Amino acid sequence: MTTTPTRLSKQARREQLLDTAVAIVRTQGADGLTLVTLAEKAGVSRPIAYDHFATRSGLLLALHRRLDERHRAAITRALRDAAPSAGAVARVISAAYFACATDMPELSAVSAALKGNPDMEAFQHEVTDSYADLMATALLPYSGLAPHVLRLRCVGVLGAAEALAAELNRERATDAEAVTALTDLIVGGLDTGADR
Structure with missing residues (x-):
């Protein structure tokens, strides 16, 4: 049959x-x-x-979007289990960021294939906004900064995270060193600046 x-x-x-x-x-x-x-x-x-x-670009963008959504979902799940402290939340964000590079190497390959694509540039802005919002929301309870100031610092930290990921990919840092460096940058960015 x-x-x-x-x-x-x-x-x-x-x-x-x-x-x-x-x-x-x-x-x-x-x-x-x-x-x-x-x-x-x-x-x-x-x-x-x-x-x-x-088109091939349409396929690559759809694939990038899907991988990014999975990465964001993993961070969100990890944040639910984080201890309620600035350091713990910052470490979860940092570890999840670099885990993406090792757990989803396809994301970097797809990103590289889309370099120069105007739709990808718009999508990258959307991704940065989404991550900055996610980080700022998670860190707000541990910061005396105004929400828009904290969000802007999160955007800066994301730029630093990209640079640290490049060092990691060049084998000039270990996973643990990259996580610690990013965690320290995040926690350092929570300072209200009142003593300056």
């Missing part, structure tokens, strides 16, 4: 395609990911892949 394959809903098919895209980037790098290779690896027709993402 032959069984007919179950037809996936549009959303379920999109998730399947994105799962396949992650696997392709993991094994072949972002250069190996095209709509054609995606269709072949996922076992679907090319028009299905094009219908979901239209």
